[in-house]
Amino acid sequence: MSDDKRAAIPHGLQEAGGLTDGIARQLSRESGVPEADIYGVGSFFHLLARPSAKIRVCTGLSCVMSGANEVLEAAKKAGLPCEATSCLAGCDLPPAVLRDRRVLPSVSIADVERTGGDWEQLDSSAIAPGEEWRGFVGPERTNPDELALDLLGPDDKSGKSFQRAVELGANGVIEAIESSGLQGRGGAGFPAHIKWRGVQGQSETKRYVVLNADEGEPGTFKDREVMLRRPYLMLEGLAIAAHAIGASEVYLYLRGEFEVPWGIVERAIADVTERGIYGDLQFHMHAGQGAYICGEETALLEALEGKRGMPRLKPPFPVEVGLWGKPTLIHNVETIACVPSIVARGGDWFRELGRAEAGTKLYCISGHVKQPGTYELPLGITLDELLEVAGGVIGKLKAFSPGGASSGFLPASKRDLPLDFKSLGSVGSMLGSSGVVVLNDTVDMKWAALEQLRFFEAESCGQCAPCRIGTRYLREATEDNLDHGAAGGTTARGLAHVADVAWQMNEGSICGLGQAAPLPLTSALQYFPEDFQS
Amino acid sequence: MIQETQIRINGEKHSFRPGETILDVAGRAGVEIPTLCHDPRLKPAGACRTCLVEVEGQRKLLPACATPATTDMAVVSESERVDRHRKTLLALYATDHPSNREASERGAPDELLDMIENYRAPTDWGAMASVRANRHDDRNPYIHFEPDTCILCARCTRYCDEVEAVSAITLAGRGSETTISTVDGLSLLDTSCEMCGGCIDVCPTGAMGEKMPLTRGDKPERELEKVRSTCNFCGVGCQVDLNVDREADDGAGRIVKVTSPPTGTTTNDGNLCVKGRFAYDFVHHPDRLKVPLVRGADGEFYETSWEDALQKAAAGLQGVSERHGKNGLGFVSSSRCTVEENYLVQKLSRAVFGTNNVHQCAAT
Amino acid sequence: MTNSIGEIRDADVLFVIGSNTSEAHPIIAMEMKRAVKRGATLIVADPRAVWMTTIAEKHLQLKPGTDVWLLNAMAHVIIEEGLTDDAFIAENTEGFDAVRERVKSYTPEEAEKVTGIAADDIRFAARKYATTEKAGIYYTLGITEHTHGTDNVYALANLVLMTGHLGKPSSGMNPLRGQNNVQGANDAGATPVFYPGYQHVTDPEAQAKYEAAWGVELSPEPGLDLNVMMKEVGKSIFGLFVMGEDILLSEPNVKKLEEGMNRCEFLVLQDAFMNETARFADVIFPASVFAEKEGVFTNSERRVQRIRKAVEPPGQARADWEILTSLANACGADWSYSGADEIYDEIAKHAPSFAGISHARIDSEVHRGKTGIQWPCPTPEHPGTVYLHENGVMRGKGLFSAVDYRPSNELPDEEYGLFLSTGRTLYHYNCATQTRRESGLDEKQPENFIEIHPRDAKKRGISTDDRVEVSTRRGAVEVRAIVSRQVRPGCTWMPLHFAESRANLLTNDAGDAVTNTAEYKVCAAEVKRIAAKDSETPRFPGTYYSVTGPN
């Protein structure tokens, strides 16, 4: 059985209509991959594990605040084969609903009722029939020379920056990346050039570039916009990276719910391949199958290899031991999309665009805000500056998450903190994926924390005990508090051990999911203790 | 040349060979580090998190089972931080696991409960009901999976893949509902499972257990006496521990189950196959011959005394020898019997009856 | 085995021939799997796609009984390409020239025609084996249970000797013993030509030694081996003592044996269970099973290991050694053993290979992390021998033997159009007197079956689970059919464990010229459908892994 056959398993299950009885055995006969392994993979990914659910309503925080639960109820009543799901990267157009593998924005109860129970009839009345939708992007395009991604600009198909990269040579490119100060935009903010040099310096010559387009952090939808608006920019970034580190193959891992971006990227790949502007560089597309954890880079590699998406132990890092054990450079979509302009205009130009940290940043904003959307702004602006371009808060600001669920909550008093990696890290939060969610004073923070805990529990891979047991424990303890107040409930559990559990999850978990999962609860307890007294 | 280098554990220097993990070195040095998902036969998974230790220069605690020793590494396995880690981790485990031994130790001993006791972890954080799916309708006769006691260390699934190489079981589902399953939740009988029972052997909590003793309601393993012996089936000669209930059958003793000796101590390295591990029913089978039998004039068998049977056998064999000569007799001995018994059969044939017509019944 | 089980995991090439290792020797198979996971190359030569082929680099699916062709062709390649270990040959062996001459005509291309294995695959196997230092050969009954079984073994030995794969770790020539104590029974002298420790009965010195030890006169005339003995029952053999075996189930061509049995005058049977042979017994002694007595078993790697009494035997049953002692004394001898340890001491006293071994030593010592002692072990201080021939070939020089291919005794023809082989399955054990009393094993494999290739099945209108009649010149049995690509087109395979449809009613008792071992592995058979399947649920679910083979 070859690596390729195993890697093809998730797709094979998707083609077969998901994991139904007998499918694993059949695929095993065809591929030689053990049938139990196939079953284990199928059961891991929600899109495969429960193929009968054709309609999935996002119950991420922003969508729930826009009536997602009511839409779900209506869908159930209408007899649609439906269930709740984790964030669909459509927080700017809530509530988002997944029809099979296509995200529909702003679905209303009326939309649901109109189906008459036929899930294929579900559509969003917010978009014209047959029309592709995009999110709002701002601010207005006044000076393109100050934008690294320039989402509203034309998508350059010429491959000019790649030509420039070839002229600069691998070292020249990596030097430009280094002087640009580019940090990873996927969440960790790790300096990009260190990874590039790391792969470049390996003795193994078979290397890979992997694109992380699994965008799943609640509150985040920027990568979606990059793919919808500037697929060529992204491909050029990948081609430059491959050239610099000596890779001849690029793997693109798009979350399975990105049916629309998939089509756009696929067409762009066909075009650049046909025109041969990147030589023999091969692009392979791989669809995620419904698992937030596969955004974690090593879980993503496992999923690419056709296995259950369980993060690997680090060290060793992918730079040394990555896809199929080979040195691998993994980047987020946004990080990669910064590369062409860095190469074209120079590292210094990029660095100067930011404030304390380098470059412009795609900030996503959703929740109680007048104009939700993706905004390209200097890295390090404050929440107030962001709110200003996004039309301001609806109601009175109570709290916000600066970088998705994993960043926990901050109180309104932190509104003038620079939204960058260092400043937010210093207050025990993080910039993460810069998915800003705004909450006004109608929100009970215990409830908000519980929503986030549910998310982490549902998305934990279950591999390591602190996270597997801890996420569930915290969720049950919070529900217990919700039901029984500060005194604690029948299980005498309450919130008495939250600090210890959170400490353990942070120390003991294998990956960032388990380490960050307690943060919504602990930060809510820290900043809004009164919400837990009732 | 094997390169010898040193690491420090709790301040003391220990040498190591390339490829060894912190746990390997600690084990040799007699430094105790708790483990649940580790098994020397398997690649490290680092999933149970019990073995985390401090390593100088590392922000995070690292799993001793999976972290290679490197030159001049400084490891701390006993500290306030490590102790808090062990206590809080085990306390979390306890919320998701039966707390009393009656419930969790119906079969094999439960290492998790031992560990909770040893490290004095709190057990008052409340209890959560198990949400792991069971397969109690599996009609396979040998292997029982009890999800309540499963801690998802994945030793069983890794064993099935890495050692037995049949991959009949897998981690299934995800998050807190992760469980151990077969393809489509089928009975093990309907899968590639070869019933080696390795999953039972590696399971630290007894969640994978032997079905027959559970069904029969035998005593738990802790109360059984282990008698080391050799499997009586094929020529590999695996060492087995016969687990005997001494009081059963009016003091005659009864084999309740067979377990394999620890890894690294015998030829079979802790492994057994289906026959060695499970095929012991025949010992106590009602069909066993219990009394000497002689054929009567009517052609039927009759029970008789040992003395009578021995006399009749001696006379019969001697008679043939007298009538047809020494080589009119043949002795068939058995490769199933002991060396000593085979020796006696050939001695009987050669020294008592004077013929070399003796052979064991097996070609190789 | 010249080498040890523990060395397998470190091997770089495993050449496995005529061995369904994962079913017959599961734990050895585990070691092989471990080696393969580590990167070792596994080459399996077998007419059937046994489980091990699923992880093998190459499966040489030869036509039954053509082993000599394959092995000689491998030798041909090794010699032709200059891959022999000439220093080893010069120093340690005799007779290489004859082999060199003999295999000249065994070209891979000709071999392909006879064996059905592609010439390039033969070359691959030969090169890989010859050029890898840690390369071992492993074989079982698939090699020996032929009329030319000895030739097969010689042809294998030739490969080992010409490449110098002897006396080194993870190499050698390794027969895997089918039963727990085959090795030990041979060691103990339960053979018509040897006293304990392989001291020949025709050797006057050995005879004198044992005459002195036992205080009686002994016969210098070699006895009959089992296959001949069984054919002589009712002809020259009229009395039998049978311990722990069901010869009526395990011997080939039982019909003939039963006829002989009717003329047998006296039969003593010593067993833990009633069996088929009991139909002819005059006296039956109730014996013990392994868990009820003390003693030793010797495994395939010559490791002498203890069995210990864990429970009491039922009723009046006694340990076999006690019964044998009483029987000898009833016959006028004067044996007085207090226990199995004392018997072992007597064995060790007169057989130098075991001189250093005793129960007490096995009980108290651990060598290289393992219990048990591997003979040769000449003194109480000797740690035992992990692999043989470390310092040159034991007892003089290794002998090459030039062998030629001889077809099997009975080949398919008009009347009986298919090959039939028999063998073991994982779930049962030989006559299955023990395993079939095990409800669990019986559930996994409740009844006998025959594997037949889809092509042959189609011709005969047979589908899986149909009931079929399998017949040979010697008899017929009724079993269930499994249509499977595990067997080659033209071949069938059947397990030998089932009393109610005995495979050995079918098998050929023609014996090997030297060892007289019967040809269980090849005979001609025909298969006829007699009834359709009786239920929709497959009877042998899941045991069959996917095999891709010729359609």
Ligand SMILES: Cc1cc2nc3c(=O)[nH]c(=O)nc-3n(C[C@H](O)[C@H](O)[C@H](O)COP(=O)(O)O)c2cc1C
């Ligand atoms: C639980 C978890 C989820 C993650 N999800 C994503 C994601 O959806 N997209 C992404 O680009 N990075 C995600 N990451 C970060 C990746 O692990 C990794 O740091 C990133 O792909 C590296 O690319 P960058 O250097 O360009 O940021 C996630 C990390 C964790 C711990």
Ligand code: SF4
């Ligand atoms: S922290 Fe959670 S998501 Fe990450 S490896 Fe552990 S169980 Fe899986």
Ligand code: SF4
């Ligand atoms: S059944 Fe046992 S070995 Fe398997 S995962 Fe659960 S606790 Fe571990």
Ligand code: SF4
């Ligand atoms: S356990 Fe299995 S492999 Fe081991 S000796 Fe017994 S039958 Fe053979």
Ligand code: FES
């Ligand atoms: S033993 Fe190291 S993590 Fe389990």
